[in-house]
Ligand SMILES: Nc1ncnc2c1ncn2[C@@H]1O[C@H](COP(=O)(O)OP(=O)(O)OP(=O)(O)O)[C@@H](O)[C@H]1O
């Protein structure tokens with residue numbers, strides 16, 4: 001059986017992902033030229049590497065089209081319904097840290113917690129004639145957190161394709177759900193994180209598709225244990 005590993009082809013996780021595999025004794029080499037989107041592991045003929053974007057990787061592991069992927073936990077939990085049933089988080093890799101957070105304008109002085117935000121959402125229509133609008137590209141995580149964990153039902157999600165932190169100032173939404181690492185983008189946009197508003201502490205993970213063919217397969221176990229041994 002050929003094992004396929006999907007690694008980031010670009011972006012902030014590309015170099016760290018390849019470096020971890022190299023340290024684990026699996027040196028990745030491109031097949032063909034440098035711009036190729038396929039690779040292999042030196043000395044392992046039964047392993048193929050597919051270079052994809054971080055968000056594509058979560059989709060492909062979720063569908064089982066690849067056996068392993070390296071991508072952010074946020075993208076896996078956002079991209080795959082019932083992620084824990086479909087994939088295994090085999091290792092947390094210690095890079096690509098980012099928190100998915102709920103942030104509101106700093107000037108909302110009375111709003112510090114999700115419970116406070118629930119009160120605002122409940123009153124919003126009466127006061128403003130519309131529902132509280134949340135800008136985000138994390139639809140699934142937002143719905144799970146607001147409706148599932150906090151029982152807040154009265155809101156509307158405004159899809160954001162970038163510059164999410166600018167939405168409250170531009171008037172396209174009232175609050176946001178987005179990732180933050182240093183916090184400087186939130187600060188520059190006069191937004192504050194609610195005290196219990198961290199939805200997920202994400203980092204890059206080695207993610208395995210749960211497939212029957214993996215059961216008792218030593219090649220699968222070897223990849224996981226090699227990566228774990230260098231963390
Ligand atoms: N400061 C940050 N900003 C954005 N993403 C970050 C940051 N720090 C870590 N990450 C993580 O990096 C991953 C996204 O990486 P990247 O932007 O390379 O993805 P991508 O899918 O290639 O992007 P796109 O598809 O938007 O081009 C996510 O898992 C995210 O949590």
Ligand SMILES: O=P(O)(O)OC[C@H]1O[C@H](OP(=O)(O)OP(=O)(O)O)[C@H](O)[C@@H]1O
Nearest residue numbers: 162163165179180181182183184185186
């Ligand atoms: O907390 P901070 O350190 O300020 O980082 C958070 C910001 O970084 C990312 O944007 P980036 O400009 O990297 O682009 P992207 O959204 O295209 O990934 C992310 O979308 C946030 O806006």
